[in-house]
Amino acid sequence: MVTITTTPSPHINRTPLAHRLVVDSPALGGRPAPSDPDSEVDDGPSTHRDEGEIGPGFWQNPLVDNDYTFAKVGDRYWYMGATSSWSFSRRVLALLGKRMPDAAPDPWHLPHEGAFRMQWTPLGAAETPDVSNLPPLDYAMYLLNTAKFYLGAVFYLIDEPSFVRHMRELYEDPVGKASSSRLWYAQYLLILAFGKAFVVSSGPQATAPPGVQYATRAMALLPDLSGLSPDSIHAIQALALAALYFQCLDMRLAAYQHIGQALRIGIVEGIYRHMPEDVVGADYSRRCNIVFWVVYTLDREFSALMGAPTSIRDEDITVKLPSNGDNSLDALNMTLHVRLSRLMARILTTVYGVGKEFDGSLVPNTQSILRDLARLSRDLTALLDTHFQGSVSRASRMALRLILSYHHCVVLTTRPLVMCALHMHIEHSDMRQSHTVTLTPPVASLLQSCVDSAQTVLRTLRVLGDEDLLEAFLPFQLEDAFSSAFLLHLIRVISPSLIQDDTWCENITSVLDKMISKGSLVAPLRKLELSRLEHIMSALTPPAEEPPTPPPSSANPHHHHGHEHGSFLDQMEEAGWDIFDTGCMGGLSPQALLDLAERLDVEDLIQSVDSDEVHRR
Template structure:
């Protein structure tokens, strides 16, 4: 096996990744030739290699690639380097080398859980080029204390977790004290924002079932049902109109008896009414959400599906209604449990398959396909929102799309939503998964995801242009939702870089990481993240002007938060990314204020946390500016000077003009920019993975450990 050679001075030179690859390939060839019986004279015989053997070699290859740049201890002799035992020891200790990339995040002597308050020691230039990884892929700081003393898990890709990480580490870095958790938003903890006034016990009395006093009159009920159709009909299949309205007619003929005749439909009816009231009544400041009494009544009457025999399609619809309502009122963990239950029940009925059988009725198959994709979309979006693993892999799904006669746009919107959900899963599994911990694999995963987004973007641009049609004002609500999904996928993919650079800017990681912004590829990714955030706010501002901003459904709220925190971070990291975030952040706060006025209690808390972060970063920039104005000595910087270095003045390669948004019209928030599939693909193709690994390819280590000529 090829091992690092020693220089005349006795120092070990780092191995190149190519040498590691060759070593493992040689190992594979040697083991194959030595351990597998192969008769070269019998060409028709096959060589059988176990899958475990192949996986083991691949694992060893990845471990060697990651540890290729690690120095060999000075007390290791050349004989030990040639020893197979030494090779095995180096492989078994790879977990330690993987953890070495987060050594700056784990300083027990520091008061901060995110790294040392004081900047790290200045290393020589070659050692200072730290690898680009996704620090969010490590599960070191995924647990935080909750408001009631419980431990709260923060998922890697969760928007709430991301915001809390950024605010916590910024506060700790600038104040030297832990972030107080009072008055902070804890996404998904019941009773923190909204209060349903229900403890989960189903103490049902006869009056609960038969008393119609909480129900609206028939004409108002129709209005509420139609409001649900307008807000959710093109997004999800929450009810089948023909079947549902037939039950509605029968119910109003016998309002006291029908709940016993069709108990599950009655639960379904209460849930739809709860949604309708939430969409119509939007000015309450009560901690009990609009429609909360109807929702609780429905949950009390919800049957135990373990033994309750019912139409599986309606069962899925009821579970999806309950899950979506809980998500909207910030009961995220409870919503996740219900949508996972819906997924398991749909799998039990084979809805994830082609459903091609003479025993199946065509109408039933179409109903199953329609509800299946609603369950799929909800599960994928909630999983990404909480940063959790997906419930079923796409490789095991063969369900076809339903047919929507006379509604081609609805079918196309469904296909695009599903495609973006697949991208979300890919992001969670790669960028925030194991590959995110390795520099080359993290950037390779980012490249692959961007290509996937580009493919969906081509379909999106072809069918749902964000610009208004000629002669018409405004944007379509469905088009806006899909474009918001696109830009959130881009941000979710690229914001680990922003997080890494902010850590470095604040002194939590190696200051030398900021030099990665000199790379055109890295700068392009970070700036694309910033520009997607700007476009999100443009779209939301246009929806707000039209009165189409969603204040109960979570999608616009999450998009606003996702975009705003990116812009605050970008402005603090490097002025070339965003000169001034104020026009954008002020517009975002106006959107939060509108949501708050219309009864959304979460928006006010999120805006408060973003303003707190904005204040901290502003103080940091002022302090940083003052330190640079102070007289400094010539020559090599001290650690403190390195910590206060003016990273905003680093000579950064110009970004492509096609992505430039800093024009006069942009401050007016007009929809004059949209990222094309071709541009996305160009950015992905421009990523030179080899040049973005550590050490940089144009630097070789000489015998004295300094950069060579």
């Protein structure tokens, strides 16, 4: 049995987050530029430069290139994208499975792998769209408002006044309107499908999502790849909604392809460039701006889920941020989503970067992302303090979506380090070495930040589940829950002292069971994968051999900051909205993130490698 311990590290201060909002930095609108000094977080002097030894096992991201990059199933090879949670679970299960010859096969071999598979026949240009069995207008309006509530920022795609006008025209002349406005009609059908999926609780025995008949009709109306649609904005909107619907069904490839098609139509139309109002008109300029940023954020999110590179460089984008010239809450919300998407892209191109220039760059790139997270954390908290005062307001869907997305970025950033630690754990187990593998203070602190964010995600979702507000159809909360729980399962075995309590096990079980009871077709698959991981990890590390949590005075470097952070976790143990009253961001404060970044000093990395070379000789 191998025990991974941690060495003492300085106290990490978890001070309240700063009350500040900087969403219009020059680096965020259009062509990236050096950040405004006024919008930067004060890094302060480096006070930990002699404590940042990392260890050679954490120099390279093992998820970028290794033996598990391509997995063969039957006669087909599957590419395991570096940032994909699905691929990460496949890699881990494959790695652990090699150590257990008698282990059951990976769940992806099961015949029911995949949540649901839609089938349709494209409708020819001369064919009339099917308008049978549409709901009454008042019920359709109800489904529209339901979709608006659940879709959140994605609903910005829809110009609501225009959409409602089209709806009334449809009910006056169904065949004529559907034939003359096919792409709008496709959007309408998808909104009905989303609304039905949100309203109807189909139960755990469901085999198809409610409203799928509307979505199937919509897919038959989508533009093909043969040329440019005469109504490009409606084409982009329909493709984006279709992409999200595919993602809800765990049809990841279809989702990625359709959002990519939407983005490319936007590039051809030039909506990624600033469109002057005096040239194209104020309404059209505003509409294109909103549509582009929604497609942009979805493309970045789906790219990360696929483990694919980003489709457009930020350097080529000159369209203004939504908050430029519009100080509304919706504009500020959309701008923060854009910033989160750009941070996601930076994570993909740095922490998960490929090429010789990234050799030995894992921790330095993580250091850079920590600074970006600190800036974003301050701005996000300032928005919450300004517009979401009080526990009930902070529990709004808009606020929670931003908070959960932020913590998902933390999890994604630190995931490669967890994989590094897992490799070390397995290698020493194979060699039957009895001595412990030591996590140096900076690495232990990084893994602790991963634990904190993952636990915050799961407890937040547990509270939403208790209030019956979990998203059982949309993919975002399930992705947050699965990726967080998967890492916590690994860290519990790799370094048990980093997890102060196991309530997260109850939380993930409650969250998944609630989603399944509400008819989620994907949650059972994720629950199966987590069960498989837990079984393998328990066999690899028998409970009787698990090391006890080190006493506060010895091996646990996070006793002090864990105790302070515990106040937030303790608050979350009390059911109800009051958990969002204070400290709703959880995790490390902006200054603590910067302190941690300073400790990951490059000079110390060099010293670490030099000392390792001396040790080998």
